[in-house]
Amino acid sequence: MVDHGGVVGTVTRAAIVSSRRITGLSADVIAELVADLGPLWHERHQAKLASRPRQRGVGAGAKHRLVFVDRLLATLVHLRHGVTHDVLACWFGVDRSTITRAIGEVRPLLAGRGCTISPGVRLRTLGEVIDHLGASGQTGIIDGTEIRVRRPAAGRKDRDRFISGKNKQNAVKSMIFTDGDGRLLFCSPTTPASCADITHARELGLVRLLADGPAVEILADAGYQGLGAQTGGRVVTPPHRKFKKNAPDWYEEMHERQRKAHSSRRIRVEHGIAHLKNWRALARHLGRREHTSDTVQAVAGLLSHQQTADLSPR
Numbered sequence: 001m002v003d004h005g006g007v008v009g010t011v012t013r014a015a016i017v018s019s020r021r022i023t024g025l026s027a028d029v030i031a032e033l034v035a036d037l038g039p040l041w042h043e044r045h046q047a048k049l050a051s052r053p054r055q056r057g058v059g060a061g062a063k064h065r066l067v068f069v070d071r072l073l074a075t076l077v078h079l080r081h082g083v084t085h086d087v088l089a090c091w092f093g094v095d096r097s098t099i100t101r102a103i104g105e106v107r108p109l110l111a112g113r114g115c116t117i118s119p120g121v122r123l124r125t126l127g128e129v130i131d132h133l134g135a136s137g138q139t140g141i142i143d144g145t146e147i148r149v150r151r152p153a154a155g156r157k158d159r160d161r162f163i164s165g166k167n168k169q170n171a172v173k174s175m176i177f178t179d180g181d182g183r184l185l186f187c188s189p190t191t192p193a194s195c196a197d198i199t200h201a202r203e204l205g206l207v208r209l210l211a212d213g214p215a216v217e218i219l220a221d222a223g224y225q226g227l228g229a230q231t232g233g234r235v236v237t238p239p240h241r242k243f244k245k246n247a248p249d250w251y252e253e254m255h256e257r258q259r260k261a262h263s264s265r266r267i268r269v270e271h272g273i274a275h276l277k278n279w280r281a282l283a284r285h286l287g288r289r290e291h292t293s294d295t296v297q298a299v300a301g302l303l304s305h306q307q308t309a310d311l312s313p314r
Contacts, residue, residue: 012091013069013073016073016077022077022080022081023077023080024278024302024303024306025302025305025306026306026309029302029305029309030073030076033072033110033305034068034072036113037068037109037113038068038069040109041071041106041109042068065093066094066098066102070092070102071105071106074088074091074099074103075102075103075106078281079107079298079302080279080281081280082280082281082283082286085103107291107294107298110294110297110301110302111294111295111297111298113301113305114128115186115187115300115301115304116301116305116307117132117185117304117308122301123186125186126177126186126204126206127205129177129185129186130214132185133214134213134214134215138216139179139180139216139217140177140178140180140185140216140217140218141177141178141179141218141266141268141269142176142177142201142218142224142235142269143220143221143270144173144176144223145173145174145273146164146166146167146171146172147172147174147190147282147284147285147292147296148169148170148284149162149171149172149284149289149292150170150285151170158192160194161194161195162193163194164193164194165193165194167193169193172190172193172285172289173190173191173192174189174296175187175188175200175201175204176188176272176273176276178268178269179268180265180268182268182269182272183272183307184272184275184276184300184303185304187296188200189293190292190296197223197224198227201227202227206231207227207230207231210231210234211230211232215234217234217236218231218234218235219262219265219269220235220237220266221238222237225237225238225240236262237262238258238259238262239258276299276300279299279303281295281299282295282299
């Protein structure tokens, strides 16, 4: 499987690219990633070399044993299946530190691409998502999702901030934004799981964007109750219960019907989160917590790119 040069062979590379089960992406999407990110990675690498004093000119010395295509494939396999750096190092015939460095360089590039909504059109900020929904007249859906992380070391400051009040586990939280069909539009940077969903949305500036932006409808669950009043009714949440005790039968029936109708409209965001969690890097993050934001945004960008490619005519 490995050629005499110590790097992954052409046959193995072709097998990785051709099998969607390995990377979760089609060969056409991988080719677009190589075309988009390859020059950007090379530019950043050259700028890094030129930024420090050197005794030899840029480009002199040993060449990379792991070309950019292999660096990208190693990152995709790591995100899709959670393969450890040691296994990838054996597979690609390089040292473990080379894989760690490659993933650390490619992952931010993937995270910065944003979510693809049509060929060549990407949404990178929450403001762009609001403007897109206003221009297209679509309904947006938001929800928070938690990703388990390693427990902070004993004695570390703010150690309890990562404990989720819902799951009682150490986790980080991200806000997922989809359209009415469940297509990913935005995935926020992560925050410690002790932060409430509504607080996270306010910190991201959702209230200000909806107040100053176009009139759009945003569906949310009960964790966002209160945003409706702050946004002029643009955030729609399940109805409040007016009777806590001894509610009439007619009210129970009406409330249950309204709750189910709202739930059936916003169920698509749950499907979008489920597709995200199919990537093992988000099922449980075993690396450094500082990398979770790049990881979740990279996976969201890759998934939205593949969704757009599947819907686009060949």
